[in-house]
Amino acid sequence: MVEPDQPSTARMIDFWLGGEHHFPVDVAAARAFEQAYGPCVPIFRELRAFLGRAVRAIAARGVDGFLVFGAGVPTVGNVHEIAPEATVLYTEVDPVTIRLGQRILAGSDRAGYAYGDATDIGTIDPAQLHRFVPGWGRRPVGVVFLGLAAFLDDETLTRTLDELYTAAAPGSCLAVDFDTEELAGNPEALAMMGPAFRMRSPAAFRPLLGRWTPTEDGVVAVTHWRSEVTPPAVPDAFHGGVAVRGDD
Numbered sequence: 362m363v364e365p366d367q368p369s370t371a372r373m374i375d376f377w378l379g380g381e382h383h384f385p386v387d388v389a390a391a392r393a394f395e396q397a398y399g400p401c402v403p404i405f406r407e408l409r410a411f412l413g414r415a416v417r418a419i420a421a422r423g424v425d426g427f428l429v430f431g432a433g434v435p436t437v438g439n440v441h442e443i444a445p446e447a448t449v450l451y452t453e454v455d456p457v458t459i460r461l462g463q464r465i466l467a468g469s470d471r472a473g474y475a476y477g478d479a480t481d482i483g484t485i486d487p488a489q490l491h492r493f494v495p496g497w498g499r500r501p502v503g504v505v506f507l508g509l510a511a512f513l514d515d516e517t518l519t520r521t522l523d524e525l526y527t528a529a530a531p532g533s534c535l536a537v538d539f540d541t542e543e544l545a546g547n548p549e550a551l552a553m554m555g556p557a558f559r560m561r562s563p564a565a566f567r568p569l570l571g572r573w574t575p576t577e578d579g580v581v582a583v584t585h586w587r588s589e590v591t592p593p594a595v596p597d598a599f600h601g602g603v604a605v606r607g608d609d
């Protein structure tokens with residue numbers, strides 16, 4: 362595989378999670394970010410543990426098909442590893458990460474990886490969508506939308522989540538997160554996130570969910586969401602939750 366000359370946040374996360382699918386350019390960017398901000402390993406471990414709890418909670422409702430947006434690297438406790446009975450379609454816009462994901466999942470008949478712009482569900486190949494998320498639009502599914510809200514403005518995020526609500530069948534569940542204002546006091550680290558990066562307060566994020574209704578667990582610090590142990594003391598960088606599509 363040709364080595365990319367630009368880092369990706371998804372592959373930096375793979376590095377922080379102890380995965381094996383990143384390149385020197387990603388490691389250099391991850392180290393530079395930590396130099397400015399501080400240790401990231403505990404924060405991303407907690408975020409991935411939240412993904413695991415959210416996917417298990419959705420699967421426990423009887424959901425056995427997942428559509429993942431902004432998927433990044435499909436390893437280290439990712440959706441198909443957490444829900445081994447389910448089928449999963451991972452989607453992304455970054456071509457290098459898509460090729461990486463397709464190589465990792467080659468040979469799997471339960472999980473696939475395809476191009477998909479989260480802001481336009483029509484960009485996903487319908488054949489892949491219906492193969493890995495059977496009954497899309499007719500049966501409840503899990504929609505995973507993690508690490509994405511931070512890169513979408515309020516208007517785009519609201520429209521995107523509303524279109525997903527309309528497209529998904531009643532009973533579908535959305536796992537979603539947003540970046541808190543943790544980086545506000547660190548201009549150097551904030552600048553590294555790029556001009557599109559958006560931090561939000563809980564009060565600013567909640568209305569953007571529109572018709573999606575959070576479960577009784579709420580949208581809270583990811584370390585606290587259905588935490589099975591005393592939550593570890595890590596910086597409060599991400600809030601998240603699971604929201605359900607009603608019958609309307």
Ligand SMILES: C[S@@+](CC[C@H](N)C(=O)[O-])C[C@H]1O[C@@H](n2cnc3c(N)ncnc32)[C@H](O)[C@@H]1O
Pocket residue numbers: 369370371374430431432433434452453454455458477478479480507508509512
């Ligand atoms: C911060 S990473 C998160 C990766 C993964 N969800 C995780 O939690 O490890 C964000 C990913 O979203 C992808 N991305 C950005 N904008 C996107 C869009 N409009 N549609 C789909 N993916 C997008 C990026 O290429 C990047 O891989």
